[in-house]
Amino acid sequence: MKADNQNIKKPGVVIGLSAVIVSVDHRDSGGAGTQAEPMVFIVRGAEHTLSVGVVPTNEDGDALPFGPFDPDSHETPELGLRSWVKDQTPIVPGYVEQLYTFGNRGRYIGQKQDELRVISIGYLALTHQEKTRTSEKVFWGDWYSYFPWEDWRRGKPEMIGTVIEPGLKKWVNAADSAEAKLHRRTRANLCFGLGGIAWDEEKVLERYELLYEARLVYEAVRDKKIKADYTLVPGTSMLYDHRRILATAMSRLRGKLKYRPVVFELMPSEFTLLHLQKTVEAIMGHPLHKQNFRRLVESSGMVEEIPGKKSAAAGGRPAALFRFRRGALLERPSPGMKLPPIGG
Amino acid sequence: MKADNQNIKKPGVVIGLSAVIVSVDHRDSGGAGTQAEPMVFIVRGAEHTLSVGVVPTNEDGDALPFGPFDPDSHETPELGLRSWVKDQTPIVPGYVEQLYTFGNRGRYIGQKQDELRVISIGYLALTHQEKTRTSEKVFWGDWYSYFPWEDWRRGKPEMIGTVIEPGLKKWVNAADSAEAKLHRRTRANLCFGLGGIAWDEEKVLERYELLYEARLVYEAVRDKKIKADYTLVPGTSMLYDHRRILATAMSRLRGKLKYRPVVFELMPSEFTLLHLQKTVEAIMGHPLHKQNFRRLVESSGMVEEIPGKKSAAAGGRPAALFRFRRGALLERPSPGMKLPPIGG
DNA sequence: TTGACTTATGCTCTAATAGAGTATATTACT
DNA sequence: AGTAATATACTCTATTAGAGCATAAGTCAA
Structure with a gap:
């Protein structure tokens, strides 16, 4: 249980705080045609997402707000997140909960890829102040634009049958052995409610990870540097692993709703x-x-x-x-x- | 959404991995007098718990195993934990799940308290290999020795009525206003199932935090440097905030058991x-x-x-x-x- | 060898809850 | 006044949870 001190203190490890800030856009007040859309606070463009100033990227795209963790001024990471959100956005979140700490190698891809490791403590924050000023760079994004296959409010989304199932079938058949095929098939069935299994709305993360593994979402194509000569699943991609973080938040929130108010x-x-x-x-x-x-x-x-x-x-x-x-x-x-x- | 780079890279932030490794000691194989006791893997003595070599302490006591997070060799924090547990302990955990990331200021108290910030990514690991070599320094500890009030298998633990309730009553009455008293009372009732409310076995963490706030556990006395001229709640204390981490693990595991096998x-x-x-x-x-x-x-x-x-x-x-x-x-x-x- | 004791296993009864549908109330609009 | 739309009250049924009884299959000691 001994370890080298040097391993720890190397420069190039950055701790940040990622926030999935959720609100619901209530299109009108009760009565006929009442609508509600879940929204996530999004920043677009590298200069916004890279507020720590250390993660260069050439890509542009949607990202979650990301703030520094400052050990000098932040009593706890959660208070750090709250203060940073308060200072840098027009939002005052009521409920804040820690989600997960993401630290995969390569989750931030840039020129300095091999030197830099970004650890993000992810948070879920809820607010009802959906009327905040927005711009082209900072806005509320419809969360189902990132995960259209998760919206079953008007029945089963068509793309599951037309794009996802065929795509997964291809992935199943690409497995080496019969065993591996069976394993992939049961996994696909469990995730997407195929083959008589019920759809489980909490499996948002599992489904995204499966689609990533099957290279059916853009992030997989991007990260694995492959050429996608096949149809990807519809849905807006995000920078880095932020769609994964959002999926984690959706899973958590869907679960939480069932036993906490x-x-x-x-x-x-x-x-x-x-x-x-x-x-x-x-x-x-x-x-x-x-x-x-x-x-x-x-x-x-x-x-x-x-x-x-x-x-x-x-x-x-x-x-x-x-x-x-x-x-x-x-x-x-x-x-x-x-x-x-x-x-x- | 801009921030200073300097804030992040200051030395004195250490990232580590804490493991709550749980097994169950099956005292005998089925039949009469079948017994089972949940155990946690414990290291005793500062030199074991402080394997990163940067957190001096004068105290001795029980602690959770703690390992370094090495960005160079660890693809993900979870793999880091697995490899470190495999190398440094005789345990091969089957199930591993991330619990929570702990980063409160002052959670590691030492001479360099103000300089050093330790961020621990906490993990819950389960194993059935309870027969591992142990020593005075490294052993399986009965988790109810740390949380005796959580064991209702033989009915309501006596100490709840004799020590906890009176202690909490004192704490309630020490509040400033009538409002604050009411608030404290309802919180105590909710946590400990008093006043007609049912005991919720998942609230392990909430209960520990309440006892800490009411200064009824040793860690509170230690951290707040007060003199305890009253009866503390029975139960072995742990170094740093490790009893809080253990409580988090117990809450999580008790919850998980209900919906996952x-x-x-x-x-x-x-x-x-x-x-x-x-x-x-x-x-x-x-x-x-x-x-x-x-x-x-x-x-x-x-x-x-x-x-x-x-x-x-x-x-x-x-x-x-x-x-x-x-x-x-x-x-x-x-x-x-x-x-x-x-x-x- | 038998009866007391102990644990395993099968089954029943009842209360609570979940899922689905019917019926009625209250408004606006034409 | 009649129609459309939504709100709200109530009913019916299948399933499940909680509790207990009854019987089976062993050990042990007199």
């Missing part, structure tokens, strides 16, 4: 139940049974009706307005809403 | 159902209903009976021997065993 971090102070439902559906990526959702939410005690107040009706009976009951957090050991899985 | 990483290749049950109970910290556990496990398809084979009976009808069905992992999207919470 984090949705409310994404809601305005007053909302209708449809409003809340559309927000949950937006995150989970699939539709829910309206009456049962209502029963669930009302019986959970997480929410209280605002007496008298009604939403501005738009094409139907006006809905009651609700607010989050902060007190509920103090009454039950692990409040949340048990959400059903998608019907496979 | 990780128990089998802790089992020998053949086992009886009682054996399996005792192992789950050991991790979860509370007893389970035997017949229902059997129904659950058998219907899950995670396990198959070994035809003909029976356990060596010890005082009763011999039990059938089972083995883990690896194939089950490939059949269902998220296999596991839904475990009931402790009856509040």
